[in-house]
Amino acid sequence: MALTATAENVKELVDSLNFSEKVQRALCLIHEAYREYGDRLVVANSLGKDSMVVWDLAKKVSPDIKGFIVTTRFKPVETVAFMNELVADYPELKVFSNDEEIPDKLYETAPDKCCDILKVQPTRRAIQEMNIDCWITGLRCTEGRTRTDFQEVEERDKGLIKLNPILIWHEREVWEYLALNKVPVNPLYAKGYRSLGCAPCTHISSDPDERAGRWIGTSKCGGECGIHTRPLKVDYQI
Numbered sequence: 001m002a003l004t005a006t007a008e009n010v011k012e013l014v015d016s017l018n019f020s021e022k023v024q025r026a027l028c029l030i031h032e033a034y035r036e037y038g039d040r041l042v043v044a045n046s047l048g049k050d051s052m053v054v055w056d057l058a059k060k061v062s063p064d065i066k067g068f069i070v071t072t073r074f075k076p077v078e079t080v081a082f083m084n085e086l087v088a089d090y091p092e093l094k095v096f097s098n099d100e101e102i103p104d105k106l107y108e109t110a111p112d113k114c115c116d117i118l119k120v121q122p123t124r125r126a127i128q129e130m131n132i133d134c135w136i137t138g139l140r141c142t143e144g145r146t147r148t149d150f151q152e153v154e155e156r157d158k159g160l161i162k163l164n165p166i167l168i169w170h171e172r173e174v175w176e177y178l179a180l181n182k183v184p185v186n187p188l189y190a191k192g193y194r195s196l197g198c199a200p201c202t203h204i205s206s207d208p209d210e211r212a213g214r215w216i217g218t219s220k221c222g223g224e225c226g227i228h229t230r231p232l233k234v235d236y237q238i
């Protein structure tokens with residue numbers, strides 16, 4: 001499958017393809033991107049279940065594919081421990097963060113600004129320092145209201161392709177893949193979380209929306225940190 005030949009209406013594929021066909025489609029997309037971009041293809045690993053699927057898929061395409069993790073001072077201890085184990089197993093996962101001082105409880109008073117400083121800026125730095133022309137994400141169009149309009153292959157930033165190889169997967173298919181392939185997952189899922197982020201902004205929720213537990217009580221509830229919505233390919237100096 002050529003990268004440019006992906007379906008325009010991917011939403012139809014969410015229910016028309018079966019699990020096995022979706023796995024093959026994702027592998028083909030990553031394979032094609034690796035053929036085109038080689039070392040300039042990198043996986044963004046958020047340490048969540050979807051990222052672990054794309055990380056495992058990428059490693060099936062080539063063990064040489066690298067990745068990056070953006071972490072913050074507010075990540076739960078379980079996520080930090082999981083990250084440390086993963087990086088020990090995969091030293092080709094590079095960790096980025098931003099340690100600059102920010103006002104107390106900025107995540108309550110201005111969560112968009114907090115995410116911009118702690119998540120978007122280090123992502124920009126990763127893209128610049130790792131010389132990335134194509135990044136792979138675990139974004140899925142069934143995750144919630146803010147994720148319905150993405151495509152499998154996008155160029156929101158000129159010169160930076162974003163590949164979303166599991167865009168059309170259901171949540172249950174993510175778990176199916178992880179179980180069948182014995183992929184390790186963040187232990188927070190066992191406690192009932194469905195979508196993971198920083199500790200102050202992530203809660204267990206019984207809402208049907210998978211991302212409903214994110215930023216509860218703020219204008220950003222169920223929303224986005226910005227790495228999928230803000231420009232990333234910019235000259236960034238820290």
Ligand code: SF4
Nearest residue numbers: 107114115118198201
């Ligand atoms: S998720 Fe919350 S704590 Fe983390 S960067 Fe965003 S606003 Fe700040």
